[in-house]
Amino acid sequence: xxxxxxxxxxxxxxxxxxxxxxxxxxxxxxSHTTWAFSHRPDVLAAFRETQRLVRSHLRLRQYELxxxxxxxxxxxxxxxxxxxxxxxxxxxxxxxxQAVLTDFRTAGLTPAEVHMCELGRKLSLDPHAVTPEDxxxxxxxxxxxxxxxxxALAAAVRxxxxxxxxxxxxxPDEEMIEREPELWAFISQAARA
Numbered sequence: 001x002x003x004x005x006x007x008x009x010x011x012x013x014x015x016x017x018x019x020x021x022x023x024x025x026x027x028x029x030x031s032h033t034t035w036a037f038s039h040r041p042d043v044l045a046a047f048r049e050t051q052r053l054v055r056s057h058l059r060l061r062q063y064e065l066x067x068x069x070x071x072x073x074x075x076x077x078x079x080x081x082x083x084x085x086x087x088x089x090x091x092x093x094x095x096x097x098q099a100v101l102t103d104f105r106t107a108g109l110t111p112a113e114v115h116m117c118e119l120g121r122k123l124s125l126d127p128h129a130v131t132p133e134d135x136x137x138x139x140x141x142x143x144x145x146x147x148x149x150x151x152a153l154a155a156a157v158r159x160x161x162x163x164x165x166x167x168x169x170x171x172p173d174e175e176m177i178e179r180e181p182e183l184w185a186f187i188s189q190a191a192r193a
Contacts, residue, residue: 064083064087065100075191120151135148
């Protein structure tokens with residue numbers, strides 16, 4: 001599952017026990033996301049709060065598209081699967097999610113959504129590539145400075161998770177793969193290409 005050992009459920013205490021219990025109650029299993037932070041549950045708890053605050057300022061579709069664009073740019077299979085699944089639960093077909101992962105510019109998104117994804121992709125690949133023109137385009141789309149901040153924060157949040165997961169070999173939950181086998185097959189195939 002990863003390059004480091006996680007603290008098993010039977011040894012979890014205090015804040016870690018609470019995180020494990022939350023996963024068990026919500027999903028019936030402890031997610032690999034939680035396992036990945038088993039040695040630093042305080043960091044995960046603080047980061048989840050940061051993520052919640054960032055998400056609270058964006059519509060779900062906006063947050064998930066920017067997140068998916070950032071995860072795809074970074075090549076994080078866990079995050080592509082997890083956020084592709086969220087989009088699938090919220091009205092996107094498998095083909096639409098695959099199109100976003102392949103090239104969001106030609107995936108049938110609105111121009112504003114494409115521009116959001118472009119900011120997320122640029123921030124993830126090379127933050128110095130983001131220019132005042134990128135921000136001007138988002139302003140022209142009707143986004144305020146606060147909303148542009150939220151878009152950049154959503155991509156930055158994904159960079160934290162994706163880079164951490166990839167650096168330690170954290171793989172998607174088996175349960176998630178079972179729920180989205182076709183999406184997982186597509187992501188796995190694309191990663192080999």
